[in-house]
Amino acid sequence: MKGLTIIAALLFAQPAFADSDLPPAYWANRQLPNARQEAEAEALMEELRCLVCQGQSIADSDAELAGDMRDLVRRRIAAGERPAQVRSWLVQRYGSWISYRPTAEFAAWPLWLAPLALLFAGALLIRGRIKAKS
């Protein structure tokens, strides 16, 4: 009986959501009427990292803060700002962490150099093989 009561209680248990009761921001899940601006906003949102679900973009995330950031991006693009301006405004606040697009900063050099290094290593390997065969 006790077991049944516990199971029944579990059935009605509510997970403790750490979310507000307020509806999403106006532009969180709504497209801009101007198709060109919406495309720009969409492309930018794909490259901005969600602060809550780190590893997802704000375009993919259901977190409330991601919705509020989509609203911010669409509002600023609609007001005539360039995507690069919106991105740098966010980078000023959260660092380059917030943007998925790799930059030319020193820490990102291995990322750019690795393909060249691998290509070079591959070429050496092939040269070695051809030499060995002939």
Place this chain on the structure above:
Amino acid sequence: MSRSLRFAPLVLLILVVVALVWRLATPADTTVSSKLAGKQVPMFQLAAGVSSKPGLASGDLATGSPRLLNIFASWCVPCISEVKVLQGLKSRGVAIDGIAVRDRPQDIAEFLARNGDPYQRIGSDVQSQVQIALGSSGVPESFIIDGKGTIRYQHIGPIEPSDVPLILAKLERAR
């Protein structure tokens, strides 16, 4: 293929496993700190979060002496225990302002009535816009702002009783 090179895959595998075990044992730090530390508080103006208190604008934070800006919400569970610590700071003479994120006046009023009210002013940030402008990534978070309106310190997560000496020291240094 030379003898030593034969073991290269095994060595690589061991290296990868060691790296994975190390990351599992010491997880990466996922807190995102604001890059605005040392800079001026961005301009903002927020309507009052509760009818009994004034709202909050960036100008209200530059009053000549350091202030604690607490970002909280009535729906945030860790904020409940943090308010009690903030009450303690208030009784030591710390000036505290609040920004309530994604909240309703009646909910904020109920939260304050139930848990205590250490705030001088409360601004209502319905769409997290000021939170984002401050480089804050969640609730609760606190900023120490000096008399000129410069952000001097950011505390991520609730201020625990054990953090009080640190907060007081940071406030003293902001003087």
